[in-house]
Amino acid sequence: MTHDQLEAAVPIYAAGALERVERRALEAHLLSGCSSCHATLKEYQSVAVTLPFGLTITPPPRGLKGKILSSPVSPPVTESESQSPSQPSLQPGEWMNHLFPPSSPPATSFGWALGTVIVVVLIILVFFGWNSSTHMAEDREKLAQLQSQAEETSAQLAALQQQLSERAELLAQTREELQRRMAELAEARDQLFQREVELEEIKDQLPQPRIRPTPMP
Known part of the structure; x- marks a missing residue:
């Protein structure tokens, strides 16, 4: 076709x-x-x-019931005779159900379902426990690394503090030495000034030399 x-x-x-x-x-x-x-x-x-909703409902005749009851009973029709080639075996729209019959849901017992749920929950708990233990081990390793880094940093900081204290002591000693040298320099300058004064006094006490006039040629 x-x-x-x-x-x-x-x-x-x-x-x-x-x-x-x-x-x-x-x-x-x-x-x-x-x-x-x-x-x-x-x-x-x-x-x-x-x-069917568009058809007009007509009541049957009154004598139809008596005729049906008085008619001889026909032998039962077999299945092979009832399905004639001219009569369709399926109602409209039921061919898909005939070709692909709907599958009934599998019957599962409550105990099996409960056991499955318990197993799934246990698997999830084991997975989360393993995952958390793995994360805890990683966190411990990271914490140990951070602690070692903190110890190294604290050791370096202590060394820097010691160096700073040594530099501060050296600077204090240098400052004291500079102050002492400045005091000595000031004392030497005072002594030099006194010597100059004494020298001037000695010069004043010495007699003045006589200057002879030079003869005229």
């Missing part, structure tokens, strides 16, 4: 009046993934659902 023929058979399929061969061909075509036929089937199914 061509695509146009299959698309034309969609309304009949939605009404449940399509022959078995054509119905199987249309279902195979729908399973192939034809979007236009799927959309058409959806529209006609929505219309087919509302068809």
Whole structure:
């Protein structure tokens, strides 16, 4: 069947009046993934659902019940006879459930589920414990490294403080030596000034030399 023929058979399929061969061909075509036929089937199914509500309810005749009760009982119809080739075995829209029957949820016992949950919780706890222990070991190593670095820094700081104290003592000694030298220099300057004064006094006490006049030529 061509695509146009299959698309034309969609309304009949939605009404449940399509022959078995054509119905199987249309279902195979729908399973192939034809979007236009799927959309058409959806529209006609929505219309087919509302068809019974448009019918006028007519009460049966009064003598129908008596005729049915007085009629001879027919033998039961077998399953092979009930499914004639002209009557579709599936209702409209049930072909997907027939081809792909819904799977029932697996029956699981409460104990098995509880055991699974407990095992998962234990695995999570073990993982978190291992992770925390690993992080704690790493933190301890980092703390030990920081402590060693702090000790080295404190040792360097102590050495610098000792050097500074030695430099301060040396500077104090140099300052004292400079002050002593300045005091000695001031004392020597005073002594030199006194010697100059004494020398001037001695010069004043010495007699002045006589200057002889030079004869004229």
